Amino acid sequence: MKMNQESKKHDIYIKTGTTIKGKWHKKSYSIKKKLGSGAVGSVYLCESNGRLAALKISEQGTSMTVEVNVLKSLQKVQGNRLGPYLLDVDDWIAPSGSMYSFYVMEYLQGETMASFINRNGKEWIGVLMLQLLDDLGKLHESGWVFGDLKTENLLVLNSPPKVRWVDVGGTTQIGRAIKEYTEFYDRGYWGMGSRRAEPSYDLFAFVMVFLQVFYPNRFEKDASPEKKLFKKIDDVKALSIYRTPLKKAIQGKYLSSSEMKQDITAILYSVQKRTRSSRKSKRESAAPFLIEAGGISLLAAAFYFFSLLL
Amino acid sequence: MKKGTLKQILLITDGCSNKGEDPAAVAALANQQGITVNVIGILDDDQTENPEGLEEVEEIALSGGGVSQLVYKPSLSQTVQMVTKRAMTQTLQGFVNKELKQILGSNQSLEDLEPEKRGEIMEVVEDMGETCDLEVLVLVDTSASMHDKIETVKEALIDLSISLNSRIGRNRFCIYSFPGKRKDIQKVFDWSPKLDAISTVFPKLTSGGITPTGPAIREAMYQFGKKSLLRSFRYEDEPGIEEA
Numbered sequence: 192m193k194m195n196q197e198s199k200k201h202d203i204y205i206k207t208g209t210t211i212k213g214k215w216h217k218k219s220y221s222i223k224k225k226l227g228s229g230a231v232g233s234v235y236l237c238e239s240n241g242r243l244a245a246l247k248i249s250e251q252g253t254s255m256t257v258e259v260n261v262l263k264s265l266q267k268v269q270g271n272r273l274g275p276y277l278l279d280v281d282d283w284i285a286p287s288g289s290m291y292s293f294y295v296m297e298y299l300q301g302e303t304m305a306s307f308i309n310r311n312g313k314e315w316i317g318v319l320m321l322q323l324l325d326d327l328g329k330l331h332e333s334g335w336v337f338g339d340l341k342t343e344n345l346l347v348l349n350s351p352p353k354v355r356w357v358d359v360g361g362t363t364q365i366g367r368a369i370k371e372y373t374e375f376y377d378r379g380y381w382g383m384g385s386r387r388a389e390p391s392y393d394l395f396a397f398v399m400v401f402l403q404v405f406y407p408n409r410f411e412k413d414a415s416p417e418k419k420l421f422k423k424i425d426d427v428k429a430l431s432i433y434r435t436p437l438k439k440a441i442q443g444k445y446l447s448s449s450e451m452k453q454d455i456t457a458i459l460y461s462v463q464k465r466t467r468s469s470r471k472s473k474r475e476s477a478a479p480f481l482i483e484a485g486g487i488s489l490l491a492a493a494f495y496f497f498s499l500l501l
Numbered sequence: 502m503k504k505g506t507l508k509q510i511l512l513i514t515d516g517c518s519n520k521g522e523d524p525a526a527v528a529a530l531a532n533q534q535g536i537t538v539n540v541i542g543i544l545d546d547d548q549t550e551n552p553e554g555l556e557e558v559e560e561i562a563l564s565g566g567g568v569s570q571l572v573y574k575p576s577l578s579q580t581v582q583m584v585t586k587r588a589m590t591q592t593l594q595g596f597v598n599k600e601l602k603q604i605l606g607s608n609q610s611l612e613d614l615e616p617e618k619r620g621e622i623m624e625v626v627e628d629m630g631e632t633c634d635l636e637v638l639v640l641v642d643t644s645a646s647m648h649d650k651i652e653t654v655k656e657a658l659i660d661l662s663i664s665l666n667s668r669i670g671r672n673r674f675c676i677y678s679f680p681g682k683r684k685d686i687q688k689v690f691d692w693s694p695k696l697d698a699i700s701t702v703f704p705k706l707t708s709g710g711i712t713p714t715g716p717a718i719r720e721a722m723y724q725f726g727k728k729s730l731l732r733s734f735r736y737e738d739e740p741g742i743e744e745a
Binding site: 215252253256257259260263280281282290292366367368369374379380385386387388 | 578579590594611612615616617619620623624626627631660663664665666667668669
């Protein structure tokens with residue numbers, strides 16, 4: 192329904208300090224600063240009763256209503272915080288007279304996946320993968336597909352590090368046509384499948400999310416997209432242990448995220464075992480060195496005594 | 502609720518009409534017949550945001566009850582599917598608003614409802630958009646200036662077919678180009694549920710600077726008529742979405 196491209200941004204500029212008062216629920220929010228803008232509207236940091244929150248505002252009332260519907264149904268997924276927590280939904284009539292729709296949600300503070308991995312090391316890749324697959328699995332089980340899964344829609348929160356979804360506007364019921372997508376992450380664009388909402392659609396985008404971390408400028412498709420994607424995966428050293436599951440996901444061979452999670456868990460387990468056993472063998476290889484060192488010091492001591500006798 | 506069929510004309514052009522009747526007037530006529538007219542204007546890479554020649558694009562879509570968008574060549578694929586889907590939602594929402602007015606009184610619309618109720622109604626609109634049948638007649642300008650854009654248009658149309666065929670509802674597409682050899686428009690691809698086969702049949706370009714947009718939309722409008730006439734012989738009388 193929407194496309195995510197610079198040319199299509201419906202940016203709304205609101206001055207810092209402006210108070211937005213809801214037409215229906217009468218709650219007031221004071222605007223602090225702009226956090227970003229997307230295909231549908233702009234997101235601002237705001238304050239209400241001393242608490243910070245994120246406020247998304249747009250002229251496209253119907254698209255906003257659709258997003259709110261998604262957020263509400265995600266809240267029904269038992270005990271899980273999949274999307275940001277929804278606090279308020281309302282309309283605002285600007286001093287100019289024009290009407291905007293807005294909703295207020297919990298403010299998530301974190302960093303992008305790329306900066307987190309660069310700062311903390313590539314051993315976090317596996318952890319982030321498992322976290323994401325876990326959440327996707329829960330989402331799929333409750334009948335939804337994320338749709339517009341991309342790095343911009345993910346944040347890594349600190350202590351403890353946890354990936355969270357910040358924009359769930361593309362979330363679509365399983366079996367329907369994907370509501371919103373971004374070409375680079377879209378298997379339809381790569382000629383690798385349909386745009387029907389099914390778990391494998393998200394798993395394709397999942398792979399592209401991790402590729403995007405290592406190819407910040409992205410890349411375009413050519414005559415043989417599958418070959419190109421495989422080569423791009425092969426070329427990243429940090430992803431080398433995950434090659435097989437990543438390629439399987441590109442080909443749509445996983446029917447659920449739990450299958451993919453199983454494969455990645457198995458890889459992480461075998462890597463851990465390998466590093467542990469290589470550590471052990473290091474200790475063994477240290478033994479001859481110890482004997483040698485011991486021998487030399489014995490010899491030295493002998494010479495020392497010998498010199499004392501003289 | 503009985504499912505209806507949405508009818509759309511998607512006009513893809515890169516310039517202003519210069520022959521025949523006013524395209525905006527014909528688009529208004531098509532809209533009266535229950536056909537939405539959407540327009541995509543392709544900009545050249547060095548063109549600025551609002552070139553004079555493409556002002557017409559917005560006017561046609563406005564009177565055709567549809568959506569218009571100016572776009573550079575690389576973003577054509579995403580724009581084509583976005584315009585088509587947005588126009589569907591817009592049309593369906595129009596029907597829902599009409600129904601609402603009947604129930605709630607003449608000056609009530611979706612925006613006058615509180616957000617919670619609006620949410621429930623939008624769910625219905627979304628359901629309809631997902632399940633309704635859709636007929637799209639693609640009308641491609643093949644005058645000389647479109648020369649370097651035809652390949653992109655072709656790709657965009659295949660992409661549109663991928664998007665729409667991921668829906669639950671059925672789709673039918675056909676492609677006409679204009680100006681035709683002798684007539685105002687020329688059939689390129691007959692009504693079919695998929696567009697995969699178009700790569701071989703895409704039109705050779707006509708030379709010369711005639712762009713008869715108005716007459717082309719009029720002819721395109723009749724293509725829906727012809728087909729439903731044929732169909733009305735086969736099945737009694739299939740009601741449009743208005744009666745749904």
